[in-house]
Amino acid sequence: MAAVIKKVGVIGAGQMGNGIAHVAALAGFDVVLNDVSADRLKSGMATINGNLARQVSKKAVSEDDKTKAMARISLAEKLDDLADCDLVIETAVEKEEVKRKIFHELCAVLKPEAIVASDTSSISITRLAAATDRPERFIGIHFMNPVPLMELVELIRGIATDDQTFEASKEFVAKLGKQVAVSEDFPAFIVNRILLPMINEAIYTLYEGVGNVEGIDAAMKLGAHHPMGPLELADFIGLDTCLSIMQVLHEGLADSKYRPCPLLVKYVEAGWLGRKTQRGFYDYRGAKPVPTR
Numbered sequence: 001m002a003a004v005i006k007k008v009g010v011i012g013a014g015q016m017g018n019g020i021a022h023v024a025a026l027a028g029f030d031v032v033l034n035d036v037s038a039d040r041l042k043s044g045m046a047t048i049n050g051n052l053a054r055q056v057s058k059k060a061v062s063e064d065d066k067t068k069a070m071a072r073i074s075l076a077e078k079l080d081d082l083a084d085c086d087l088v089i090e091t092a093v094e095k096e097e098v099k100r101k102i103f104h105e106l107c108a109v110l111k112p113e114a115i116v117a118s119d120t121s122s123i124s125i126t127r128l129a130a131a132t133d134r135p136e137r138f139i140g141i142h143f144m145n146p147v148p149l150m151e152l153v154e155l156i157r158g159i160a161t162d163d164q165t166f167e168a169s170k171e172f173v174a175k176l177g178k179q180v181a182v183s184e185d186f187p188a189f190i191v192n193r194i195l196l197p198m199i200n201e202a203i204y205t206l207y208e209g210v211g212n213v214e215g216i217d218a219a220m221k222l223g224a225h226h227p228m229g230p231l232e233l234a235d236f237i238g239l240d241t242c243l244s245i246m247q248v249l250h251e252g253l254a255d256s257k258y259r260p261c262p263l264l265v266k267y268v269e270a271g272w273l274g275r276k277t278q279r280g281f282y283d284y285r286g287a288k289p290v291p292t293r
């Protein structure tokens with residue numbers, strides 16, 4: 001019998017965290033949004049409010065739905081405030097050591113029966129679970145970005161994840177109105193195992209001078225009917241995240257075809273991470289994005 005999830009904690013108020021808080025609150029769950037920065041919490045709530053307002057304007061939700069959803073979200077700067085949550089989803093940066101430290105501190109304050117999940121897009125769920133006191137109640141719940149718009153959620157069981165945790169997580173995702181794709185615990189799971197090597201290959205195509213930024217993006221939008229070009233998409237995801245996932249694939253599968261493109265490494269070293277830093281394969285500081293190569 002699946003555990004009952006009523007109260008959800010979300011660690012991280014950034015793009016993924018505020019998106020998960022948004023959809024969970026809209027679905028009727030009480031949500032505690034946690035971040036170490038008060039400014040990030042304030043910014044996260046402003047984003048949620050703005051995205052809900054956009055849904056109201058499109059008549060996807062009512063004004064009453066928006067008001068109730070906002071009221072269901074409480075803010076917390078300490079992990080202690082997540083103590084009574086039934087499920088806690090971590091959305092921290094895609095670095096294993098950072099996530100393991102969070103889980104170690106989180107498990108010290110959580111009730112024993114609580115489920116812990118990671119929104120990691122590439123890291124081994126089995127390894128992350130081993131950093132907790134409850135590997136059987138640990139699971140990967142990987143949302144797609146932007147969370148309010150994307151229909152898919154990947155569920156990834158670690159080697160120790162029990163059936164009760166899996167069924168409760170699947171039921172939770174269904175209540176959010178999302179579709180589940182179950183992935184084995186392999187590096188980058190399903191979506192990013194396919195998507196990120198394509199993006200990396202597009203960067204190699206740029207690096208080798210086969211085409212420029214606009215040409216590569218136009219080719220995939222017009223020639224393959226992709227809604228967004230691969231370099232534009234890389235900027236949207238964050239070039240640091242793209243690099244982290246390619247490194248996980250390269251190290252985890254030991255295949256040279258997953259070697260991160262040197263140009264991707266260079267952009268990350270320069271701090272040109274895409275939209276979030278206003279520069280990546282495009283420069284976003286003006287009225288219109290301009291290619292940087």
